[in-house]
Amino acid sequence: MSGCGYSYERMFAFSPPRPPVPTDLAAKIRPTLLARSRTLGLEGPWSGVIPGGRLRRGTTIAVHAESAQGGVSVALSLAAAATAEGLWAGVVGVRDPGVVAMVDLGLDLRRVLFVPSPAAAWAESAADLLEGVDVLVVQPPLNPSSTLARRLSSRVRERGVVLIVVTRQFVWPAPVEVGLRVEGSQWETSSRLVSRVLRLNVSTRERAGTSCHELVLPDPHGRVASR
Amino acid sequence: MERLVAVWLADLEVERVDGSSLREFSSFLDALGELCPFVDPLRRGLCLFPMRAPRRFYGTEEAVLERLYEIVERCGLPSPRVGVAQGVFSAEAAARRDRVVMLGEEDLFRYSLPIEELAPKDVAATLRRLGISSVGRFAELSERRVAERFSALVVELHRVARGEQSEAPGQRDASVLRALGRETRDTRGVDEQLGFFGHRGAREQRALAAAWRVRSRLGEAGVLVASLRAGRAPEDRDVLVPFDAPEPRRSPEAPWPGRLGSPTPVRTPRQPLPVSLTDSTATPVTVGVRGFLSGDPVRLDLGRGSWREVTWYAGPWPSVEEWWGVPRRRAHLQVVTDRAEAYLLRAEGERWWIAGVYD
Numbered sequence: 001m002s003g004c005g006y007s008y009e010r011m012f013a014f015s016p017p018r019p020p021v022p023t024d025l026a027a028k029i030r031p032t033l034l035a036r037s038r039t040l041g042l043e044g045p046w047s048g049v050i051p052g053g054r055l056r057r058g059t060t061i062a063v064h065a066e067s068a069q070g071g072v073s074v075a076l077s078l079a080a081a082a083t084a085e086g087l088w089a090g091v092v093g094v095r096d097p098g099v100v101a102m103v104d105l106g107l108d109l110r111r112v113l114f115v116p117s118p119a120a121a122w123a124e125s126a127a128d129l130l131e132g133v134d135v136l137v138v139q140p141p142l143n144p145s146s147t148l149a150r151r152l153s154s155r156v157r158e159r160g161v162v163l164i165v166v167t168r169q170f171v172w173p174a175p176v177e178v179g180l181r182v183e184g185s186q187w188e189t190s191s192r193l194v195s196r197v198l199r200l201n202v203s204t205r206e207r208a209g210t211s212c213h214e215l216v217l218p219d220p221h222g223r224v225a226s227r
Numbered sequence: 228m229e230r231l232v233a234v235w236l237a238d239l240e241v242e243r244v245d246g247s248s249l250r251e252f253s254s255f256l257d258a259l260g261e262l263c264p265f266v267d268p269l270r271r272g273l274c275l276f277p278m279r280a281p282r283r284f285y286g287t288e289e290a291v292l293e294r295l296y297e298i299v300e301r302c303g304l305p306s307p308r309v310g311v312a313q314g315v316f317s318a319e320a321a322a323r324r325d326r327v328v329m330l331g332e333e334d335l336f337r338y339s340l341p342i343e344e345l346a347p348k349d350v351a352a353t354l355r356r357l358g359i360s361s362v363g364r365f366a367e368l369s370e371r372r373v374a375e376r377f378s379a380l381v382v383e384l385h386r387v388a389r390g391e392q393s394e395a396p397g398q399r400d401a402s403v404l405r406a407l408g409r410e411t412r413d414t415r416g417v418d419e420q421l422g423f424f425g426h427r428g429a430r431e432q433r434a435l436a437a438a439w440r441v442r443s444r445l446g447e448a449g450v451l452v453a454s455l456r457a458g459r460a461p462e463d464r465d466v467l468v469p470f471d472a473p474e475p476r477r478s479p480e481a482p483w484p485g486r487l488g489s490p491t492p493v494r495t496p497r498q499p500l501p502v503s504l505t506d507s508t509a510t511p512v513t514v515g516v517r518g519f520l521s522g523d524p525v526r527l528d529l530g531r532g533s534w535r536e537v538t539w540y541a542g543p544w545p546s547v548e549e550w551w552g553v554p555r556r557r558a559h560l561q562v563v564t565d566r567a568e569a570y571l572l573r574a575e576g577e578r579w580w581i582a583g584v585y586d
Binding site: 066067068069070071072073076086087088090094095096097098099100101102103104105109110111112113114115116118121124125128129130131132133134184185186187189190191192193194195196218219220221222 | 261262263264280281283284285430431433434435436437438440441444445449450451452453454455461464465466467470487488489490491492493494495496497539541542561563566567568569570583584585586
């Protein structure tokens with residue numbers, strides 16, 4: 001409708017014809033809009049594993065794996081799509097990040113801040129970064145107290161950040177929305193390492209019980225792929 | 228000396244106006260990664276890789292070459308000339324003749340080559356005048372006589388002729404490496420070239436403010452940003468600098484012959500962790516001068532009493548520096564342990580180090 005075609009007289013004489021607004025319109029629109037801004041994207045293969053197929057802001061995901069069993073790859077792969085969408089990520093406590101592998105995983109390095117060796121100050125560093133990033137990967141060097149873990153999780157809820165914690169010898173001592181456990185891994189080889197199949201056990205707060213998934217991480221290109 | 232496969236794509240030797248030949252070469256090198264993680268581009272259209280590791284997997288040299296032809300076809304490239312021979316010089320000569328030199332005939336093959344193939348024009352002419360027409364005749368000269376009469380270049384050529392040196396001087400075109408490096412960066416698009424923090428949105432300012440807080444807590448090296456530089460092994464390519472450093476240090480000029488293809492280790496220890504690798508007789512496994520392992524590794528000691536059984540390995544891939552006698556001799560080995568952990572190990576100075584963890 002072109003606004004300049006209306007004279008003032010007509011404007012006051014007639015109310016412009018328009019369909020009645022459905023009463024539930026607001027209710028219909030708002031959640032969808034929120035759902036988009038309240039979630040972060042995931043690499044395709046994750047959508048079958050993470051409930052809802054996206055990362056919900058304000059939630060904590062715990063990744064548990066034995067040493068060198070893919071825990072770091074899982075966490076970084078979960079954060080990759082968000083950085084590619086223009087969001088910022090922080091990576092705290094992952095010593096010696098392999099930059100080539102991270103590029104392969106799909107991380108946009110221009111928006112990733114690394115705090116590789118925060119030592120005892122890891123929780124404070126994580127809390128600092130929570131103010132500035134959208135997704136935060138933390139590998140605590142020490143087993144945190146349950147109070148500390150809960151405090152971080154509640155900060156995460158306030159800030160609307162996604163927290164991904166990677167643990168090894170211990171389990172994250174606070175309730176989490178999604179728990180991923182690497183149950184086993186198997187390397188495919190030829191004349192060289194080709195890819196790795198990870199068996200993941202997924203538990204969510206919403207549903208009782210766990211589900212099992214298999215993912216290829218890394219695939220021959222260093223990315224995540226469906227089995 | 229290492230038995231090498233040389234692939235010569237005459238079509239890609241000349242630069243096309245649109246730069247597509249370099250792009251095609253670059254994606255061909257990537258595709259070759261499935262045969263060997265370290266592929267060495269010698270010049271435009273000419274690359275090399277060691278035969279040993281893929282042969283161990285595919286069984287025969289024929290099977291490896293078949294895979295190679297499949298890859299060439301998949302890349303949509305015209306049929307290449309392929310040579311298999313010992314050392315870089317012979318491998319290229321074999322590729323020009325499209326010939327697989329039989330095991331045990333490597334020396335004969337090299338000796339039979341005309342001297343012009345090895346020496347630059349002026350040197351070849353001098354040698355011809357002395358009645359030396361082939362590489363074999365040249366090799367017959369005594370080392371001392373050559374050193375007395377000729378320049379350092381000819382001495383080096385003589386070493387190649389005698390099979391003591393793999394690559395002849397002048398064989399390699401370092402600019403192709405630089406060009407390939409540029410090529411890779413260019414495909415990342417203009418956006419990438421703006422570098423870190425090119426434009427500052429609200430989100431970015433928020434992130435940087437948070438980074439400053441962490442920095443004030445942990446010190447200058449507390450918060451890092453990462454980028455890639457050219458290099459061969461993943462541990463050479465990582466660049467991690469303080470986030471507020473003026474420009475991430477990139478050295479695109481560094482050559483990166485035969486970088487390790489994907490997948491690459493997610494963690495690459497900055498301070499190399501010494502480990503020990505032993506065979507079934509508990510003898511330390513070493514990499515010999517010729518790039519062979521002294522035995523099959525069966526046990527990996529990670530230090531502090533923790534050890535793993537090695538269930539699979541691939542390599543070693545000796546580094547280019549070793550092939551050409553530059554002091555830094557390195558070799559990489561991929562191993563998988565009984566716990567399904569995978570490591571990238573590096574042999575250097577008679578010791579093994581963890582160069583990467585596929586975490």
